[in-house]
Amino acid sequence: MNGLEVAVLVGAVMLVGGVIAQKLRVSGPIVLLILGGAIGFIPLFDEIQLPPDLVLLLFLPAILYWESINSSLREMRRNLRVIVLQAVPLVLVTAGVVAVIGHAFGLPWSVAIALGAIVAPTDATAMASVAGRLPRRPLTILRAESLINDGTALAVYAVAVTASVAERTIQLGEGVLQFVLAYAGGITIGVAVGFVVVLIRRVLSNRLLANTLSVLTPFLVYLPAELIGVSGVVAVVTAGLVISHYTPRIVDASARTQVFGFWGLTSYLLNGSLFVLVGLELHAVIAEIDGDWETVLTLGLLTALAVMAVRLAWSFTTPYLIRAIDRRPSQRARRVGARQRLPIAWAGFRGAVSLAAALALPTTVQSGEQFPGRNLIIAVTTIVILVTIIVQGSTMGAIVRWARFPADDKAEEEYRMAEDRALTAVLDALPREADRIGAPQELRDLLEREYSERLDEFRRQGDDLDDRADGDDVDREGPLRLALLTIKRETVIGLRDRGEIDDAVMRRIQSRIDLEELRLSRSMPDEG
Template identity: 45%
Template sequence: MEALAVVVLVGAIIVIGAVAAPRLHVPTPLLLLLLGIAVGFVPQEREVQLPSEAVLVLFLPALLFWESLTTSLREIRRDLRGILLLSTLLVVATAFGVAGIATALGLTWGAALILGAALAPTDATAVGAIAKSLPHRNMTVLRAESLMNDGTALVIFSIAVGIGVSQIDYSGWQITGLVALAYLGGGLIGALAGWGGTLILARIREPIANNALLVVIPFAAFLVAELISASGVIAVVVAGLALSQSGPRVGTPQARQQSLAFWSLATFFLNSALFVLVGIEVHVAVNAVEGDAFGPLLLLTLFAWIAVLVIRFGFQMASVFLIRLLDRRPSQRGRRMSHRARVVSTVSGFRGAVSLAVALAVPTVLASGEPFPGRDEIVFVTTGVVLLTLIVQGLLLPLVIRWAHFEPDTAFDDELAGAELAATTAALEHLTEEAARLGTDAGVRDRVAAQFEEHRALLDASPGVEEDELLRAQDRQAMELRLALLERKRAVMIELRDGGTINDTTLRTMQTRLDREALRLTQPEILE
């Protein structure tokens, strides 16, 4: 019953936060974090802990898979060099930089390196939830970095645990082998999972079964990778990116709509639950530390947070200088970002539940059976840095974005409009051919052609500003009228059911049809 009570409590907080955050003009993740901290003051809830194993085995595969499935591979390729540098070398630099500070302030080298590994990666869920107001390209780079850097951090963590807990003396070649196995093995398994998943998905026409397999794929890829000591994170990300390319060619419209609805809701709940549990975990971390160590640990937390920011900004500036020095091609110049964009990227480098899960995964005892020194300190400092990045940086980010003066980012909207025009034009060109193939009546064919022509005319219009706004307003009015008529039809159906003229099954069937039509009309707004 205690576990059920926690589920109900976290669910209630999620609903409250989702409703209240827009009204308070506060990012939903920040409000959920603060509500989690507030709930932690209740004595009965102070013992609730964020399960490390659940985050690394349940939350992480699902969240990373959906993030990679909805990330543009083309845009990753465009900025691949920078993304690889940020997700590998920056993680290593951050881990060792934080470890050096922690060692100077009293932690053992083994505990300090584990702390560095925990704080090194940015959190994909936090970036996706809080940094939504960033321009499209900047957001894509941050998301891609966050998807990849967990794998690097977990490799460093496993090496640090081997050194600090199991007293393993790694050679340089052994470390190189571990890194190669993590990336190459994880990448290969992810590619196989994406390829095999595509073959099976293409043969499954039932929407439920299709989406059930889509849920299994990331966990299977993660499991197989971990069994051979490769990176489960890399396997999940590669599988998601592979399926993002093949997905549009397989499955059915019903399966894709069902998938979007399921993953949107599931990832929202998983994301939100993580922020609530991180807030509650603050009290567990504080209570585990003795009073006389509280002050020094607060100082270490502050220094570690500053180090994370300084190393991130300094690394970006140094890598950009080096790239510009070595690569002077015109194409490289066209991809350059301003230094203000790097300040925004620094502030957007949130840490989250993955960092805390890594800290909580530290074993409590050494290989000799003695307690592992510094575990409580690692959890305390990690929790503190996560709070500082989410709260302080999260509140500063909108101000920093306004200060950066980004140019209006219309690339996505322009691409969308161009693609819709091209698709509509191609459909019209093949309309007569398809109507003949299907044996469609001439009257039906002409009516459909007129509807497509009207839609293309709206897409292809190049009027002045006032005329363009008028066409958009008329288009919106037509949509609103159709939606109002659909609601009128829905009301009549409910009255027929209430009067006993039709049964509940008939009502549900009709309501499903009306909902599909309403979604068709409002789909562009939903996607925005």
């Protein structure tokens, strides 16, 4: 099948799978994985394979970039210790435990460590499937972890594969140095490219050109990082966080609405197609196995059990070690019980990045011999993906319900405070903006009465307020209303900058401001 036929097939499977998942109220990734696997065994489609370069060079940068620009930098800073512990040491421990198991089954140490690195990271795509089920803090931890841990795992993977191909043992000092350089270099490139993109966006007035830059950004970050041998994953995530912090002030409403619509749809298509492609790969994995199936299944199930058990053990031991060391009142206030930690521990889905890394293993080593255990590693990785997504994914809803998370009212409180402050700032700025624009007194009185009533109504009810004007005289009212919307936006962004509200709260209010700004702009006649 050619590329277009494969794209149409994957899209059709996504559409059908999405309908089935909605009707049966089950996780979409599970349905897509099963459908893809079933179709892969049909002779007409048995030649479709998942190109590892497609995932590592196209899908991964785009998915990570979208997730990072939708992340909350404030919440990540507040939970930085937990995120780092899960994204770095937990990945290393998991890789180590899996390596011991792999070595016990006859894999050389460097190859066994490569297997451990392949199955160690959780999957950002799979994490998106549980986004609506968790409160803000655990969701932030899981999303940030899944963004960063790919960088940890792929750095270890590179060290292990290099040693395997050279048919030598891994040098600990060299490996540690490569790992540190991969992270430091990725952060450096991410910050540098992120600020360059921000500077370019400041001078790009053409909406289409600006959004073209947005589409190119993850690849402009990822490719240079990978070419010089540092972590492209860390670079993309870092750049995304930098850009998401600065662009609310430099991107206009029309460009922001367009680019968010594009990335929302693109992310959905990329995420869904990855699960379909992983399912389609099952037949190829089975066809390439040339060893003892009992050994393959045993190692695969043991590896899946290990990655799940290590994560559970980590989640129920490290918090108590931290409590023994850090006894500050501020940290005690952030503690959660074992019941609320279980969803984080259980959300250890593995996905397409793991399979792509396994498929990207070289076929031969330096001496010309076949890469040891390559087919076995691919099969084991596939088993781990299937077990974690089906077992953990299908039970995640029940686990979240059992956790009985307390009501998370903080975001709603921040929203109410931000809306109140913004409306108050608009009322305070109205006389000044009216004088600047030269608005007539009757319009000043009209808008002052309207915004005062809106603020009173919000304080009484606290519901979302529609920013649409009640009046229809857009030609006369439009310039002043647009100026007041700018005041409101600046107030909300300022609250975000000072850490008083979350990025998600800012985006919630900003999206409504953007819609009203677009309505006013389109209704007003063009000058000249």
